[in-house]
Amino acid sequence: MNFLKLFDSLAERSTRGVAQRSGRRGFLVGVSKVLVASAFVLPVLPFDRTVQAAGKPAPKKEPTDTDCDYWRYCSVDGFLCSCCGGTMTTCPPGTTPSAVSWVGTCHNPADGRDYLVSYNDCCGRTTCGRCGCNTNIRERAGYRLGVHNDINWCMxxxxSLYHCTVSVIVGLEEGQS
Amino acid sequence: MQKKKKLIALLVLAGLASGTAIGEPRRPPPLPEEEIKVERLAPADGNRLYVVDPAFGHMVDGRTHVLDGKSGRFLGMIGTGFGSLMLPSKDGRSLYQVTTYYPRLSRGQRTDVVEIHDTQTLALKGEIDIPPRRAQSISYRGMLATSADGRFLYIQNATPATSVGIVDLVAGKFVAEVQTPGCWSIQAWQQGYRFSAICGDGTLLTVTLDEAGQAKSRERSAPFFDPDKDPIFIHPEIVGDERYFVSYNGNVYKVGLAGEAPRFEAPWSLLDQADRKRNWRPGGLQISALHRASGTFFVNMHDKGAEGTHKNPSKEIWAVDLQSRKRLARIASNQSISVAVSQGAEPLLYGLSHDGKVQVRRVAPGYPVLRDIAGIGETPMFMEVN
Structure with missing residues (x-):
């Protein structure tokens, strides 16, 4: 669910996280001017952006499916199922995919395309609590509910208990091939 | 038996006496016996803070923390179930929690309920069952609202089709559901049984209810903002009939909810040219607060803003005079995600950070920090001050 407003002040101050974010900046410029966060496997966004200025040297690590700044997580607000016993596209055992979802439009730096990504929640267990991410690219208030992530999509x-979120490609953005 | 006891007592006394004789201080009289009582809160004095914490790591167990913002004292807690919405009543005596339960914690039949908690005893004093459609949203102001006379409670629903549930608090029952497709948040009018909702095409939908709480008319306004170019936060500041909304780009929209139809004023910007250059923007969850008597508007601001930063914590809280539209102060922030201000002659400004700290400042020149209150839950998000 997509309440996330992350809390992890330890991770927030992780210099490793800062360094990583800085290093990946180049990838994300095409998507938007903002850094999409990641503090290693530890969560935390958007709160850690304030410490970006630290300007540590950038390690050369590509974001993976357990990093908040992996490209298809550009509008996630919740716990990554990849860290909870599922994957980017599968729910953990014992949970149920949400019947409804919100949609993000994310830029894949590997092929230069913008994809529509359905953020389905996995439901029926209390929150997973691992790899919390809160990226909000093109997220909007509830009057645009289909792109709103401050509501429980297990609704x-x-x-309706929220456990974690998957990020499933459902097509290309209009006008792309 | 008696004699034996007396003998022992005498021996003990003798022992004590000899102890005293060699210079040990005399012991004070024993402490009185005690009995357990239950605290009762003093009536709220304008700085009672209710902090909503959905406990995101284990959401079945949300809570609302109750604090005295002035003394910094933690006063108590209300257990609120899964992803509860919170609203204090108009008279401050009750706290409404609209929440969800399952009989076997994570399974069984979903029950949605309006809980009415007493703000002096923090005891549950009533509950009203509602259909299981209430929005399981974070507790933005506007997910719940009461009619001006306090009789009706309006509840944002999402299935994800959007509607508003109407609860008669006097009769203690759910009375109606009003469809509000494509519209979100509840902006209750000060007159009659009427509310407006912000719609995805930039218009306002205004619904008027009859005495029984049933919808009797629905009006759509002309667009008053462009959701594609300048989306607004749904968080309203409320002064009488007026509502102030802030957009992602830092524009202030004033809406009048009185008379026959809503009135809209042209938006104005919080930013000057230098601010724009540094991309200062509003952000967070509860992005503004208003001291009504002085017209001082507080906005949670961050620099280096861009697409997707609209929930970032603040670097500064800006104080802006609503009349002159001039910035009065730039206040250092504790990376707050939510801000609130108390009313009255000696108001206090509250900034809530995601790690459960409330920074309290005096609303006075220099905005001096009165105190930091730490340890307020795990994932606190919203505050109301009463």
């Missing part, structure tokens, strides 16, 4: 499931 229509038999058990």
């Amino acid at each position: 229509a499931n038999q058990s």
Whole structure:
């Protein structure tokens, strides 16, 4: 669910996280001018952006499916299922995919395309609590509910308890091939 | 038996006496016996803070923390279930929590309920069942609202089709559901049973209810903002009939909710040219606060803003005079995500950071820090001060 406003002040101050973010900046310029966060496997965004200025040297590590700044997580607000027993596209055992979802538009630096990404929640267990991310590229308030992530997208499931979020490619952005 | 006891007592006394004789200080009289009582809160004095914490790491167990913002004392807690919405009543005597439960914690039949908590005893004093459609949203102001006379509670629903549930608090029952497709948040009018909702095409939908809480009219305004170019935060500041909204780009939209239809004023910017150059923008969750008597508007601001930074914590809290539209102060922030201000002659400004700290400042020249209150829950997000 997408309440996330992350808390992890330890991770927030992780210089490693700062360094990583700085290093990946180049990848993200095409998407938007903002850094999409990541503090290693530890969560935390957007709170850690304030420490970016530290300007540590950048390690050469590509973001992976457990990093908040992996490209398809550009509008996630919640716990990555990749860290919770699932993957980017599968829910952890014992949970149920959400019947409804919000959608992000994320730029894949590997092929230069913008993809529509469906952020489905996995439901029926209390929150996973691992790899919390809060990226908000093109996220909007609830009057644009389909791109809103401050609401529980398990809302229509038999058990609406939120556990974690998957990021499933559902197509290319309009006008792209 | 009696004699034996007396003998022992005498021996003990003798022992004590000899102890005293060799220079040990005399012991004070024993402490009185005690009995357990339960605290009762003093009536709220304008600096009672309610801090909503959905406990994001284990959401079945959310809570609202109750603090005295002035003394910094933690006063108590209300357990609020899964992703609760919170609103203090108009008279300050009750706290409404609109929440969700499952009988076996994570399974069974979903129950949504309005809980009414007493703000002096923090005891549950009533509950009203509602259909299981309330928005499981973070507790933005505007997810819940009461009618001006306090009779109706309006509840934002999402299934994800959007509607507003109407609860009659006097009769203690759910009475109606009003469809509000494509519109979000509840802006209750000060007159009658009427509310407006912000819609995805930049218009305002205004619904008027009859005495029974049923919708009797629905009006759509002309667009008053462009959701593509200058989306607004739904968090309102409320002064009588007036509402102030802030946009992602730092524009202030004033809306009048009185008379026959909403009135809109042209937006104005919080930013000057230098601010724009550094991309200062509003951000966070509860992005503004208003001291009504002085018209001082506080906005949670960060620099280096860009697409996607609209929930960033603040670097500064800006104080702006609503009349002159001039900035009065740039206040260093504790990376707050949410801000609130108390009313009255000696107001206090509250900044809530994501790690559970509330920084309290006096609203006075220099905005001196009165105190930091730490350890307020795990993932606190919203505050109301009463």
